[in-house]
Structures are given as structure tokens and as C-alpha cells.
Amino acid sequence: MYSGRRVGYLIAAAVIALLPLIFQDSYWRTNLTVCAITVMLAIGLDFILGYAGQLNLGHCAFYGIGAYASTLLITRLGVPFWIAFACAIALAGAAGMALAMFAVRLRGHYLAIASLAFAVIVHQVLLNWISLTQGPLGIYGIRPPPPIALPGLPVISFANAGNMFYLVAGFALLFYFLLDQILRSPIGEALTAIREDEVSAASFGINCAGWKVFAFGIGSAVAGAAGAFYASLVGTLVPDAFIITESFTILAMVIVGGMGTLLGPVCGAILLTVLPELLRGFGDLRLVLYGAALTLVVLFMPGGMAQAARLIRPRLPGVRAKLLHDRAA
């Protein structure tokens, strides 16, 4: 890894380490954890949309599947947290691949509608399968991940908002690293080729259907992880947390940040999560702002914040990827 990126990761780790020291109250620490969860959702969607070029409007469904899967495994079957976590990731990823396999031959708009339909179906199932999910009443009393006891150190409890933030943000950074590495490999080249032009990509031996399924699987798996963390953070789980508007919110973050740049959506997620909190009193305007931001960005700066950054500082290290990941302004 070249030194610019290594520095970038170190800075990110340092920022994560420092944040709970700056924000000592649990309200803000919880917000930061929510922010980390949305970052996970955003990079998962960018993998599918920004790199493979698939307009997936059903991302919230995999978020929900992850949340409910891990919670039900823990509360109903007594499965230990981390095993349930792994299962949630696997299940969400599998669901993503199933949707992709179904939709693999569908063109842009049809895929968008199919993914939308899928998300609505999942939400309705969560709402109506009362014996499984308790429907709109929800599931209560979900506990945070179990404390970790390392020899010689005090027990790390995740009921502590600061520790929870470290855990979730740490995973977000890990997922970012993994996705980034994959995207900088020939797999990333294949996905980009598919996004740019599937027909010629196929003529180079790229199995477009297979890689699309792969992209959906990875992106949805990360969403599933986000869901598992969400459930254990918030403590209660209701189906309405995963309505279709959630997909649009994440979409807004990806677009505003700059799709296809991975780092852009991170910034978009942070901006759109933190901004409404800062503009307290405008809380109800949150979604209005998202809608306005999404529309305006698409109309006037479709490359999002990443495009803006490139205009200001053409040599932004770390954001500026190698030749292969260049996007025209």
C-alpha cells in the first residue's frame, strides 16, 4: 500500500480513537455510533451502485434482515452474539445475492423497481409475520454485545457508549479497508468495466452476471453487519426502521458524497448524519434537506463532494486514486 493511503488509515484510526474523548456525553457518543453504522451502509451501497453500477433501491431490506436475523438468533435461540453477527452477515449477503441472481438480466430501471419491490416485500413480511418478529410492536430489551474480558485489563463493557463507538467504528474502518483493497484489485477493474459498458466487458471475458451477484453479496453483507450493530445499539427493533425511505436516505449519502469513490460516501454519510444534529431545532427538516441535497447534487454536481474536492484541490492525496479509478468531473 503506498504511503499516502497508509497515512490516511492512520489518521482515520486516530480520529476514531479521539472522538469519544472529545464527546464525553453518551448522547453524542451514540450519535457517532449511528454515524459509523450509516457509513457502513453507505460504503456497502457504493460498492453495488458506484462501482458495479447497479441501482439497488432495496439496500434497507438487507439492513433489516441483518438486524432481525442476529436479534432473533440471540433472543430466540440463545446464540452467542458474535456467532449471530456472523450469521446475520452471511444471511444478508445471501439475500443480496438471491436478489441479484433474480435481477441479473434486468436493465437499469427494471432492476431499480425490482429491488424496490423486494424491499417493500421484506418490510411487509417483517410487519406481518407476527409470530416471528412481533410485528409493529417490536422486539425490546436487546442487549449490547457481551463484554470482553482480556487478561490483565479491566472488562470492556459495551453498555458504555464510548466502547460501543470504538467497536462499531472499528468495524466500519475494517470494512472500508477490505472493500477498498478489493476495489483496487482486478475485481474492482471488472466491476468498473461492468458499470461503464457491460457489452464490451463481456467481450473481454468478464462474467457480468457473476460479478454483479458478487457485488450485491458483498454490499448486502456489510449492510447486514450494520443491521446487527444497529439492533444491539438501539436495544429495540421495529420493522418501520427499515422502510423504503431508509434506502433513499443511504442513496442520498452515496450520491452527495460522490458515488464510485468509496471515500465520498463516507463523507456523505458523516455529513448527512451529523448536520441535522448540529442544526438542532431543524430536526424535522432532516428528510427535506436530504431530498433537496440529493436533487441539487444530481443536477449540478453529480460527482458529489468528491467532484467538488477535485475541483478545489486536484492533487488531493488518498482521495485521488490511481489511473484506474479516475472519474471525469
Next chain:
Amino acid sequence: MLAVAVQQAINGVVFGSLYVLVALGLTLIYGVLVQINFAHADIVTIGAFAAYFFTYTLGGNYVASIGVALLIGAALGWLINASIFAPLRERGSELLPLIATIGVSVLLQNAMLLWFGPIPYSFDSPYSNQVIRLPGGTFITLQNLIIIAVSTVTIALLYGFMRFTFMGKALRAVAQDRETAGLMGINPNALIMLTFVIASALAGMGGAMLGPILVLTPFAGTSVIVKAFAIVIIGGFGNVAGTIIAGLLVGLIESYTTQFINPGLTDIVVFTLLLAVLALRPTGLIAEKREENV
């Protein structure tokens, strides 16, 4: 039992014809632009609220309010095309306009939420409670009858317009091949705008008629639009006759599911049908129906 079945059929036709109005707008736009206007739903909602305020706050005639909603819908259609689709057309991106309209939809819905609040408005038209008894123990409210009548007339007029008038043929020409249509002296941009205006007028009108029979909240349009998408796909994007049939079908399926299975499952049934249709008639990478120039 039969009476119930027939009653549900009547309800199905009522809702179905409204879904058709909304879906026709979507399919017309797609036929001509190959784009989806996600904010179509909110035009329906705005139409409903416009009719509500015209009737209650301004004390206007309900039937006239349908016309008002139509005009407001038309104006919104003009605005959305002019500000979003026309500028983005130059860029030639397939998915960006869709994403932009998602933004507009989220914006409008939540702005309405702030303005009107989440509590449903009780919108009773003067005809909501007048009931006409039909043979076999079934009945239909006058409101529903008006809905069926207005929808049928509108749909028939639209169909006739598309098939038999010059404008209609020009629209279909633009849908098939924009460049050549342009070369033949048809102004594609003007026609696309006309399509948008007609489509959105239909949506506004649909909203005004839906107001009294649906729960009127800022999300009223959304509940309709998702079914409208299903209808457009089942009937075939751009296919007017298919949309009409599919719309009535979905309306009927919905009523029967509500009555005989479980009201909570209507969305699941309709959407599973949508996915089934997509599975059986996928569009390939290169549409092999017509030879595409690679």
C-alpha cells in the same frame, strides 16, 4: 358469498381505474423518455390536497376541484420536466434523472409532512355517502361511480388521442425513434413536455378522486405509486393497453386479497406478482426484440 365477491369486484374496479390513471402517466413518460419520474406519487398526493383545500377551505365545488387538481398536476409536470429531465437529457445518463426524482419525491413528501402534519385529513366529498343499491345486495357509492365514470372517459379519450390524432401519433413516433421524428419536423422536446404535462395532469386528477376514498396524508401517493409501478411493469413499460388491463387486474387482486386473505398482505401479493412477471419476461442486455446497433 356471491354478493361479497361481486362487491369486491366493484371495489376492485374502482381502485383499479384510479391506479390506471396514475400508471398511465408513468407509462406515457417512460414510453417517450425511457425515464421514470419517482415524484409522480407526490403529484398524486398534491392533487388530493389541492382538491381538499379547494373544497373545504375555499368552499368550491368538488367536481370543480378535480379540474383544479388536474391543472396543478399539469403545472407540476411542466416544472419537473423543465428543471430536471430536460437539463439532464443532454448528459445522456440513464439513471441520474431517476435518482434526481427520488430526491424531489423525498423533498416534497417531507415538506408536505411539515406543512400538513401526519394526521390524516378526513376528506368527504358530497358524494361519498350517497349510496346506490344494485341488484344482488351489492351497492356502490356515488363517489365510486363518479370515479369509474371519470376514469373511463379520461382513459378512453387518452387512448383515442394516442391512436387517432396527429399529436398522438407524433408522440408514438418520438417514443420509437426520437432522432428521426425530429428530422420529420416533429419537435421532440415540445412533445416530451406535452407528455409530461398530460401524465402529471392525470396524476393530479387521480389524486383528487382518491382523496375521499384513501387515507389522506402526505404519504397517500406513495401507497398508490408502488402499485402503479407494479402495473406498469406487468402491463409493459410504454404499453397503454397493457397498462389498462394490468391496472384493473391489480385492483381486483387487491380487493380479493383484502377480503379473502388478509389486508396486510395486499402489497406482498401485488409485488410478488410483479417479481414473477419480471422473472418470466426479463429484458436482456441487448433487447433482442428489436435489433440494437452495437
Next chain:
Amino acid sequence: MTVLPEIAAAPAEPLFRAEGLHKRFGGVHAVRDLSLTISRAAIFAIIGPNGAGKSTLLNLMSGLYAPDAGRMTFDGRDLSAMPAHRRARLGLARTFQKIRLFRHLSVLANVVAALHIHHAIPAWQYVFHGRAFARDHARAREQAMKLLAFVGLEQRAAALAASLPYGEQRMLELARALATAPRLLLVDEPAAGLNAAEVERLIERIRLLRERGMTVIVVEHNMDLVMEIADRVLVMDYGQYLFEGIPAEVQANPAVIAAYLGA
């Protein structure tokens, strides 16, 4: 692996064979009962008036369309139900009539993307980039530069693909198709929009490919080009076989002349 592999002296058996191909679109019979045989290390041209079905034939061969009837074999392997991306791995590459470059990527990145089937990296190194990854990465770039040099674009490696003038874009298309190291190359109207000098360069390169043992099928309208480089010519009309022979025979054939002038 070299850029332009010396294709070993091959058996006498034809490289590609099609029998009875049919393709309809709605009511239009784009290709009707077409058979052909392509021998190795040759340049085979397909010509015909507009709408003759030439591009459809290429699309059938490369796997973009599935034939309604008929069979195709490539080097003895049956191509039925083999999707386009698998045919590329077999050694069948193509360019497109409409330029399909990855517009947002650089020229170099375009060629590197086309080298997809040649990567040799253990699976875990796609995530944790080790030495094999680095070697493969360097090798791919080196390969891509050689291909760009072959088409004369090595100076433009860093440029954005969309910024190239039309003639250079066409050469980039060629470079990408060669990246898969094909034994059979299908070229769809390579000379369209090129000026005389560019056409000369193109002819040179296609000849070079043949010398290296590659088989090239060229669909073209430019008669001078066809007559100059083709070993054999197939003439199509209305989706059907009209005539096949060496260029001189084709030029003299009355049915061919009628098809071009008559319609």
C-alpha cells in the same frame, strides 16, 4: 505471455465453422440459413449492402445474440449456449461498430480492464495485496503499454478515453480486443470514420496479426480495404449467403454487382 502470441502452426482443420444460422427480430429475418468456414491465419472479409445482416452475424458469432437455429463450432468446440464471456476465454475477441470504450477511464485503464482473463493471483491476495499481486499488477500494465504501442497510442496512455479523437478511439478498441490474446478476431467496420492514412495503418496492423498466426474476420464497407487485405470474401445480401471467393472473383461476380447496384 507475449502481447501478440505466435500462434503455433495449426492443424488444417478450420478454426471456425457455422452451419445453417438463423436469426429473426420480430418479423425481420436478419440472418437466414447462413453457413461459413474460416480457415486459420487468414483474413476473411464479410461484405454486403446495408441491412445485409453482417453485424448480426458477428453478434451471433461473438455470443451477443443466440441463434434461432443453426450451429457454430470454434476450434472444434460447440458454441451453442456458450455465453459471450466464455467465448472470449476460448480465444474469440471482437470490436464493435459503435465505439464502446470505458469513457470515464484512462486509455491505459481501458486496456488493463481488457486483460481480465490473464490475471494470476491467489484469491486471498485480492484482499491482502501480496507479492503475487504486485507482480501481476506490474505485468498487466507492461502488457497494456505494449498493446498501446502496437496501435500507436503509447503516448496517450494517461489521457481520458473520451478525449481521444475518433480515429484513435478506434485504435484503442483494437488494442482492447487484442488484450485477450485471441486466436480469432472479429472486427466490425474498423475503417469507419478513418482517414486514408489511418486506414493504411490499420491495414498494416491487420496484416501483422495474420503473420503472427491470428485469424481476422473483417466486416467492412470500404471496398479498397477489403480487396487489399482479404484472403477470402463472403458476400451477404438480405441475411443470406450470396457469394464467397477470393477478392478478384467477388469483384467480377455478376450477382454481387447486381446486389450492390440493383437495390
